[in-house]
Amino acid sequence: MSRTALYTDLSGYYDLMCADINYQAQSQSLQRLHQIFGNRGTRHLDLACGTGPHVRHFLDAGFDSSGLDINQPMLDLAAKRCPEARFTLQNMCDFEVDAPLDLITCFLYSLHYCDGLANLKACIGRVHQALGSGGVFSFNAVDRLKIDNSSSVSHSASQDDALFWFRSGWHYGGEGERQSLRLHIERHHQGDIEFWQDEHPMVAVTFAELEALLDPLFEVHIFEHDYDKILPWDQASGNAIFVCVKR
Structure with a gap:
Protein backbone atom coordinates (compact mmCIF):
# COMPACT_ATOMS: atom_id res chain seq x y z
CA MET A 1 0.00 0.00 0.00
CA ARG A 144 20.73 9.93 10.72
CA LEU A 145 24.01 8.71 12.22
CA LYS A 146 22.34 8.00 15.56
CA ILE A 147 19.37 6.01 14.30
CA ASP A 148 19.04 2.56 15.89
CA ASN A 149 17.31 0.35 13.31
CA SER A 150 16.37 -2.18 15.99
CA SER A 151 14.49 0.38 18.10
CA SER A 152 10.76 1.01 17.79
CA VAL A 153 7.83 2.36 19.76
CA SER A 154 4.40 0.82 20.07
CA HIS A 155 1.04 1.37 21.72
CA SER A 156 -2.55 0.15 21.49
CA ALA A 157 -5.87 1.97 21.42
CA SER A 158 -9.56 1.14 21.02
CA GLN A 159 -12.24 2.56 18.74
CA ASP A 160 -15.69 1.28 17.70
CA ASP A 161 -15.26 -2.09 19.45
CA ALA A 162 -11.96 -2.68 17.65
CA LEU A 163 -8.47 -2.85 19.16
CA PHE A 164 -5.64 -1.22 17.25
CA TRP A 165 -1.94 -1.88 17.74
CA PHE A 166 0.60 0.51 16.26
CA ARG A 167 4.37 0.08 15.95
CA SER A 168 6.82 2.45 14.26
CA GLY A 169 10.56 2.86 14.03
CA TRP A 170 13.27 4.66 12.07
CA HIS A 171 15.44 2.83 9.57
CA TYR A 172 18.65 4.10 7.97
CA GLY A 173 20.76 2.07 5.57
CA GLY A 174 24.03 3.61 6.71
CA GLU A 175 24.73 5.95 3.81
CA GLY A 176 23.00 8.47 1.55
CA GLU A 177 20.22 10.97 2.13
CA ARG A 178 17.31 8.53 2.49
CA GLN A 179 15.91 7.12 5.71
CA SER A 180 12.45 5.73 6.35
CA LEU A 181 9.75 5.44 8.96
CA ARG A 182 8.51 1.87 9.12
CA LEU A 183 4.93 1.52 10.28
CA HIS A 184 2.96 -1.57 11.25
CA ILE A 185 -0.73 -1.44 12.18
CA GLU A 186 -3.07 -4.20 13.31
CA ARG A 187 -6.83 -3.94 13.72
CA HIS A 188 -8.49 -6.64 15.85
CA HIS A 189 -12.28 -6.87 15.62
CA GLN A 190 -14.58 -9.78 16.45
CA GLY A 191 -11.84 -12.33 15.97
CA ASP A 192 -10.61 -10.88 12.69
CA ILE A 193 -7.19 -9.24 12.30
CA GLU A 194 -6.29 -6.77 9.57
CA PHE A 195 -2.71 -5.70 8.89
CA TRP A 196 -1.15 -2.63 7.31
CA GLN A 197 2.55 -2.40 6.56
CA ASP A 198 4.09 0.73 5.16
CA GLU A 199 7.45 2.43 4.81
CA HIS A 200 7.58 6.21 4.48
CA PRO A 201 10.59 7.61 2.60
CA MET A 202 12.16 10.51 4.47
CA VAL A 203 15.26 12.66 4.13
CA ALA A 204 18.27 11.59 6.20
CA VAL A 205 20.49 14.32 7.60
Whole structure:
Protein backbone atom coordinates (compact mmCIF):
# COMPACT_ATOMS: atom_id res chain seq x y z
CA MET A 1 0.00 0.00 0.00
CA SER A 2 1.38 3.38 -0.92
CA ARG A 3 1.95 6.16 1.59
CA THR A 4 -0.93 8.23 0.21
CA ALA A 5 -3.36 5.34 0.16
CA LEU A 6 -2.45 4.38 3.72
CA TYR A 7 -3.08 7.81 5.18
CA THR A 8 -6.19 8.40 3.07
CA ASP A 9 -7.73 5.06 4.04
CA LEU A 10 -6.74 5.40 7.70
CA SER A 11 -7.20 9.14 8.19
CA GLY A 12 -10.03 8.41 10.61
CA TYR A 13 -7.61 6.34 12.71
CA TYR A 14 -4.73 8.82 12.63
CA ASP A 15 -5.52 10.27 16.06
CA LEU A 16 -5.51 6.74 17.49
CA MET A 17 -2.13 6.17 15.89
CA CYS A 18 -0.85 9.22 17.77
CA ALA A 19 -2.82 8.64 20.98
CA ASP A 20 0.31 8.49 23.12
CA ILE A 21 1.53 11.94 22.02
CA ASN A 22 1.20 14.84 24.46
CA TYR A 23 0.18 17.52 21.97
CA GLN A 24 -0.44 20.08 24.70
CA ALA A 25 3.05 19.73 26.18
CA GLN A 26 4.65 19.95 22.74
CA SER A 27 2.64 23.03 21.80
CA GLN A 28 3.28 24.80 25.09
CA SER A 29 7.00 24.08 24.86
CA LEU A 30 7.33 25.77 21.48
CA GLN A 31 5.14 28.63 22.67
CA ARG A 32 7.62 29.20 25.51
CA LEU A 33 10.55 29.09 23.11
CA HIS A 34 8.76 31.55 20.85
CA GLN A 35 8.32 33.90 23.82
CA ILE A 36 12.06 33.73 24.47
CA PHE A 37 13.37 33.97 20.91
CA GLY A 38 10.49 35.36 18.88
CA ASN A 39 9.02 38.74 18.02
CA ARG A 40 5.94 38.39 20.26
CA GLY A 41 3.67 38.10 17.21
CA THR A 42 0.85 35.55 17.02
CA ARG A 43 0.58 34.66 13.33
CA HIS A 44 1.36 30.93 13.29
CA LEU A 45 1.55 28.20 10.65
CA ASP A 46 1.95 24.48 11.39
CA LEU A 47 3.59 22.50 8.57
CA ALA A 48 2.33 18.93 8.01
CA CYS A 49 -0.45 19.71 10.47
CA GLY A 50 -2.31 16.40 10.05
CA THR A 51 -5.67 16.47 11.82
CA GLY A 52 -4.79 19.72 13.60
CA PRO A 53 -4.20 18.84 17.29
CA HIS A 54 -1.24 21.20 17.61
CA VAL A 55 -3.16 23.96 15.85
CA ARG A 56 -5.97 23.50 18.38
CA HIS A 57 -3.61 24.19 21.29
CA PHE A 58 -2.10 27.23 19.58
CA LEU A 59 -5.57 28.65 18.94
CA ASP A 60 -6.50 28.10 22.57
CA ALA A 61 -3.33 29.97 23.59
CA GLY A 62 -4.40 33.03 21.58
CA PHE A 63 -2.49 32.47 18.34
CA ASP A 64 -3.89 33.26 14.90
CA SER A 65 -3.09 29.74 13.80
CA SER A 66 -3.26 27.96 10.45
CA GLY A 67 -2.03 24.68 9.00
CA LEU A 68 -1.05 22.98 5.78
CA ASP A 69 -0.76 19.35 4.75
CA ILE A 70 -0.63 17.31 1.53
CA ASN A 71 -3.54 15.07 2.56
CA GLN A 72 -7.04 16.46 2.13
CA PRO A 73 -8.85 13.91 4.36
CA MET A 74 -6.52 14.95 7.19
CA LEU A 75 -7.32 18.60 6.55
CA ASP A 76 -11.04 17.85 6.58
CA LEU A 77 -10.66 16.42 10.07
CA ALA A 78 -8.49 19.37 11.11
CA ALA A 79 -11.19 21.81 9.97
CA LYS A 80 -13.73 20.04 12.18
CA ARG A 81 -11.37 20.20 15.16
CA CYS A 82 -10.44 23.85 14.51
CA PRO A 83 -13.27 25.54 12.57
CA GLU A 84 -11.79 28.98 13.23
CA ALA A 85 -8.42 28.12 11.66
CA ARG A 86 -7.33 28.25 8.02
CA PHE A 87 -6.10 25.01 6.44
CA THR A 88 -4.65 24.65 2.97
CA LEU A 89 -3.65 21.71 0.80
CA GLN A 90 0.01 22.51 0.14
CA ASN A 91 3.43 20.91 0.05
CA MET A 92 5.75 22.30 2.71
CA CYS A 93 8.60 22.31 0.17
CA ASP A 94 6.69 24.73 -2.06
CA PHE A 95 4.08 26.67 -0.09
CA GLU A 96 2.84 30.25 -0.11
CA VAL A 97 1.28 32.48 2.54
CA ASP A 98 -0.76 35.65 2.19
CA ALA A 99 1.03 37.66 4.89
CA PRO A 100 4.29 37.42 6.90
CA LEU A 101 4.19 34.96 9.80
CA ASP A 102 5.66 35.15 13.30
CA LEU A 103 6.05 31.44 14.02
CA ILE A 104 6.23 28.34 11.84
CA THR A 105 6.25 24.94 13.52
CA CYS A 106 6.74 21.40 12.25
CA PHE A 107 6.10 18.68 14.82
CA LEU A 108 6.52 14.91 14.94
CA TYR A 109 9.73 14.89 12.87
CA SER A 110 7.64 15.84 9.85
CA LEU A 111 10.40 18.02 8.39
CA HIS A 112 11.99 14.73 7.35
CA TYR A 113 9.10 14.19 4.90
CA CYS A 114 11.00 16.50 2.55
CA ASP A 115 12.19 13.85 0.10
CA GLY A 116 15.90 14.54 -0.31
CA LEU A 117 18.28 17.32 0.67
CA ALA A 118 17.26 19.49 -2.29
CA ASN A 119 13.63 19.50 -1.12
CA LEU A 120 14.70 20.08 2.47
CA LYS A 121 16.70 23.12 1.36
CA ALA A 122 13.68 24.33 -0.64
CA CYS A 123 11.45 23.97 2.42
CA ILE A 124 13.86 25.96 4.57
CA GLY A 125 13.94 28.68 1.92
CA ARG A 126 10.15 28.83 1.77
CA VAL A 127 9.94 29.09 5.55
CA HIS A 128 12.43 31.96 5.55
CA GLN A 129 10.40 33.79 2.90
CA ALA A 130 7.16 33.27 4.81
CA LEU A 131 8.43 34.60 8.14
CA GLY A 132 8.37 38.26 9.05
CA SER A 133 11.17 40.11 10.83
CA GLY A 134 12.26 38.23 13.94
CA GLY A 135 10.09 35.26 13.00
CA VAL A 136 10.86 31.80 14.40
CA PHE A 137 10.94 28.38 12.76
CA SER A 138 10.84 25.51 15.27
CA PHE A 139 10.80 21.76 14.68
CA ASN A 140 12.20 18.46 15.93
CA ALA A 141 14.63 16.25 14.04
CA VAL A 142 16.63 13.03 14.24
CA ASP A 143 20.32 12.66 13.35
CA ARG A 144 20.73 9.93 10.72
CA LEU A 145 24.01 8.71 12.22
CA LYS A 146 22.34 8.00 15.56
CA ILE A 147 19.37 6.01 14.30
CA ASP A 148 19.04 2.56 15.89
CA ASN A 149 17.31 0.35 13.31
CA SER A 150 16.37 -2.18 15.99
CA SER A 151 14.49 0.38 18.10
CA SER A 152 10.76 1.01 17.79
CA VAL A 153 7.83 2.36 19.76
CA SER A 154 4.40 0.82 20.07
CA HIS A 155 1.04 1.37 21.72
CA SER A 156 -2.55 0.15 21.49
CA ALA A 157 -5.87 1.97 21.42
CA SER A 158 -9.56 1.14 21.02
CA GLN A 159 -12.24 2.56 18.74
CA ASP A 160 -15.69 1.28 17.70
CA ASP A 161 -15.26 -2.09 19.45
CA ALA A 162 -11.96 -2.68 17.65
CA LEU A 163 -8.47 -2.85 19.16
CA PHE A 164 -5.64 -1.22 17.25
CA TRP A 165 -1.94 -1.88 17.74
CA PHE A 166 0.60 0.51 16.26
CA ARG A 167 4.37 0.08 15.95
CA SER A 168 6.82 2.45 14.26
CA GLY A 169 10.56 2.86 14.03
CA TRP A 170 13.27 4.66 12.07
CA HIS A 171 15.44 2.83 9.57
CA TYR A 172 18.65 4.10 7.97
CA GLY A 173 20.76 2.07 5.57
CA GLY A 174 24.03 3.61 6.71
CA GLU A 175 24.73 5.95 3.81
CA GLY A 176 23.00 8.47 1.55
CA GLU A 177 20.22 10.97 2.13
CA ARG A 178 17.31 8.53 2.49
CA GLN A 179 15.91 7.12 5.71
CA SER A 180 12.45 5.73 6.35
CA LEU A 181 9.75 5.44 8.96
CA ARG A 182 8.51 1.87 9.12
CA LEU A 183 4.93 1.52 10.28
CA HIS A 184 2.96 -1.57 11.25
CA ILE A 185 -0.73 -1.44 12.18
CA GLU A 186 -3.07 -4.20 13.31
CA ARG A 187 -6.83 -3.94 13.72
CA HIS A 188 -8.49 -6.64 15.85
CA HIS A 189 -12.28 -6.87 15.62
CA GLN A 190 -14.58 -9.78 16.45
CA GLY A 191 -11.84 -12.33 15.97
CA ASP A 192 -10.61 -10.88 12.69
CA ILE A 193 -7.19 -9.24 12.30
CA GLU A 194 -6.29 -6.77 9.57
CA PHE A 195 -2.71 -5.70 8.89
CA TRP A 196 -1.15 -2.63 7.31
CA GLN A 197 2.55 -2.40 6.56
CA ASP A 198 4.09 0.73 5.16
CA GLU A 199 7.45 2.43 4.81
CA HIS A 200 7.58 6.21 4.48
CA PRO A 201 10.59 7.61 2.60
CA MET A 202 12.16 10.51 4.47
CA VAL A 203 15.26 12.66 4.13
CA ALA A 204 18.27 11.59 6.20
CA VAL A 205 20.49 14.32 7.60
CA THR A 206 22.98 14.87 10.39
CA PHE A 207 22.50 17.77 12.77
CA ALA A 208 25.68 19.32 11.41
CA GLU A 209 24.30 19.12 7.86
CA LEU A 210 20.96 20.51 8.98
CA GLU A 211 22.58 23.39 10.83
CA ALA A 212 24.66 24.19 7.75
CA LEU A 213 21.50 24.44 5.65
CA LEU A 214 19.82 26.69 8.21
CA ASP A 215 22.70 28.93 9.23
CA PRO A 216 22.78 31.27 6.19
CA LEU A 217 19.16 32.22 6.83
CA PHE A 218 18.64 31.72 10.57
CA GLU A 219 20.26 32.08 13.95
CA VAL A 220 20.08 28.45 15.07
CA HIS A 221 19.57 27.19 18.64
CA ILE A 222 19.45 23.45 19.39
CA PHE A 223 17.83 22.00 22.50
CA GLU A 224 17.40 18.59 24.07
CA HIS A 225 14.31 16.72 22.92
CA ASP A 226 12.45 17.47 26.16
CA TYR A 227 9.12 19.29 26.03
CA ASP A 228 9.01 19.80 29.80
CA LYS A 229 12.37 21.56 30.18
CA ILE A 230 14.48 23.92 28.09
CA LEU A 231 17.93 22.33 28.03
CA PRO A 232 20.79 22.90 25.57
CA TRP A 233 21.48 19.96 23.29
CA ASP A 234 24.17 17.79 24.87
CA GLN A 235 25.91 17.15 21.51
CA ALA A 236 25.32 13.42 22.01
CA SER A 237 21.62 12.61 21.75
CA GLY A 238 20.15 11.81 18.34
CA ASN A 239 16.90 13.74 18.78
CA ALA A 240 16.69 17.49 19.22
CA ILE A 241 14.44 20.54 19.04
CA PHE A 242 15.61 23.30 16.70
CA VAL A 243 14.68 26.95 17.21
CA CYS A 244 15.66 29.12 14.26
CA VAL A 245 15.31 32.91 14.28
CA LYS A 246 15.12 34.62 10.90
CA ARG A 247 18.20 36.68 10.08
